Amino acid sequence: MNIHEHQAKQILKEFGVEVPNGVFALTVEDLVKKAKHLNTDKYVLKAQIHAGGRGKAGGVKILNNIDELTKASKELLGKKLITPQTGPEGREVKRLYVEESSIIEKEFYLSCLVDRASAKIAFITSDQGGMDIEEVAKNKPEKIITTKLDFNEDISDDDCEKIIKIFNLKDNSKLAAAALIKAIYKMFLSTDASLVEINPLILTKDKKVVCLDAKINFDDNSLFRHPEILKLRDLNEENSTEVQASKHGLSYIKLDGSIGCMV
Ligand code: ADP
Numbered sequence: 001m002n003i004h005e006h007q008a009k010q011i012l013k014e015f016g017v018e019v020p021n022g023v024f025a026l027t028v029e030d031l032v033k034k035a036k037h038l039n040t041d042k043y044v045l046k047a048q049i050h051a052g053g054r055g056k057a058g059g060v061k062i063l064n065n066i067d068e069l070t071k072a073s074k075e076l077l078g079k080k081l082i083t084p085q086t087g088p089e090g091r092e093v094k095r096l097y098v099e100e101s102s103i104i105e106k107e108f109y110l111s112c113l114v115d116r117a118s119a120k121i122a123f124i125t126s127d128q129g130g131m132d133i134e135e136v137a138k139n140k141p142e143k144i145i146t147t148k149l150d151f152n153e154d155i156s157d158d159d160c161e162k163i164i165k166i167f168n169l170k171d172n173s174k175l176a177a178a179a180l181i182k183a184i185y186k187m188f189l190s191t192d193a194s195l196v197e198i199n200p201l202i203l204t205k206d207k208k209v210v211c212l213d214a215k216i217n218f219d220d221n222s223l224f225r226h227p228e229i230l231k232l233r234d235l236n237e238e239n240s241t242e243v244q245a246s247k248h249g250l251s252y253i254k255l256d257g258s259i260g261c262m263v
C-alpha cells in the first residue's frame, strides 16, 4: 500500500526524522486558513498524488505570500497532473499540501527497501539528489552506493557510517544524518514498510538534514497488524479493479497488455 507525501512525513516525524512543517487540506479555503499558521517567508505548495515527478509537471510551486498561495491552490486543485509516473492519462489532484520552504545547500538521495534476492534490507544513497535516480544509475553508477543489512533490531554505527559516507557531511550534520538513518531503520521495521524513498534529502543552509520529499510503501500482507496505517489508504489513488479485488481478499495487480494470468 502506498500513502501520500504528507502522511509519510507525519510518520517520519513521529520517529524523530526532521521534515518541514506543513498542513494539508481538501479545499483551498481550508488550506489557506491552515497555512496562515506556518512560520515561513515562502510557501511550498505540493499536489498530493501517489506519483513522483510532480515538480517538473507543475505540481510543486513556491509562492511568496498568501495571495499567491490562494491563486496557485485554485489552479492546482482538480487539475490533471501528468508525470512520468502517472501514465499518459494523468492523475487528478484532490488534496493539497503546503509546507515551509527550506533553503537548500545540497540535495541527496536516500532509499531503504527489502531486497528480496538477498533477503536483506538495502539502503541506497547518492549525492545526486532531486533527480531521477534511474538516470543516475545509468550515467553515473559510481555516484550510488548500496549497503545491505541483515534484519537485526538495530543498525550499527559502522553501517550508518557506510550509508551516509557519500554525502560527505561534517560535524553536526554528519551526526544528524546518522541519527536519521537510525530513525528510518526503526520506522521501516516497526511499520513493516517495503520501501522508503527520500528524494531529495537535503542539507539546509543552516546545516540541518531534512527530508523534503517522502514516499513510503507498506507490505500489504502485514497491514492487518497496522490498523493505523490502513486508515491512511486513499482509494481515489488506486486502480478501481484492484480496489474491487481487494474487497474480496484477492491479490490482484492490473497490468497493461493483452495477456491475462489466473493464479
Ligand atoms: P517530486 O519528486 O514529485 O517532483 P519533490 O517533493 O521532490 O516532488 O519536490 C520537487 C523539488 O521541489 C525538490 O527537488 C526541491 O528542489 C523542491 N522542494 C520541495 N519541497 C521544498 C521545500 N519545502 N522547500 C524548498 N524547496 C522544496
Ligand code: MG
Pocket: 052, 053, 130, 199, 200, 213
Ligand atoms: Mg521528489
